[in-house]
Amino acid sequence: MDILRLPALDDNYIFLLFDPESRTAAVVDPAVPEPVLDALAERNATLVAIFNTHHHGDHVGANLKLREKYPDLAIYASDVDRDRIPGQTVELREGDRVSFAGNDAQVLFVPGHTRGHIAYYFPPHGDRMTGDLFCGDTLFAGGCGRLFEGTPAQMLESLSKLRSLPDDTRVWCAHEYTESNLRFALTVDGKNRDLSERW
């Protein structure tokens, strides 16, 4: 399974999972359809699944457009978000498993940014030597997502859950906030050596 990062809107990242053998693809949080359709066309690939992490428009914006072109695709999201995920076909809970091209992912319930937020963790498999985490707007380089619907305690618990994954896990964050997060972090934790090194 190849993972492609497609920049979209101002600072969103859409992730395309592509299996060269079957020429099938899945997409995580498609904000807009164009980059996804372009990437699929370039690879002559068929889209079989959408994995949504939460209901915000910049994560589900292309669901219906993509379904128009691929009417059979599965659209996965949290059961808490039923009624607010366009076209949702599968409701997920903590501990559920989803699968794409022989790669299984664990569903982690990580509320805080929104009350139904989930993340998808694909453990190492085949030629992927490390696990891959699609964490939506829960965790970013240098910061976490804004608390729109959850409490700080919930977010802390969600982040602890992500932290318990293996250290070499590749974390695919849904926005490019690294620079502004680090700049802010230095104003509150200026003596943190890890932070200065990263900056």
Ligand SMILES: [Zn+2]
């Ligand atoms: Zn969001």
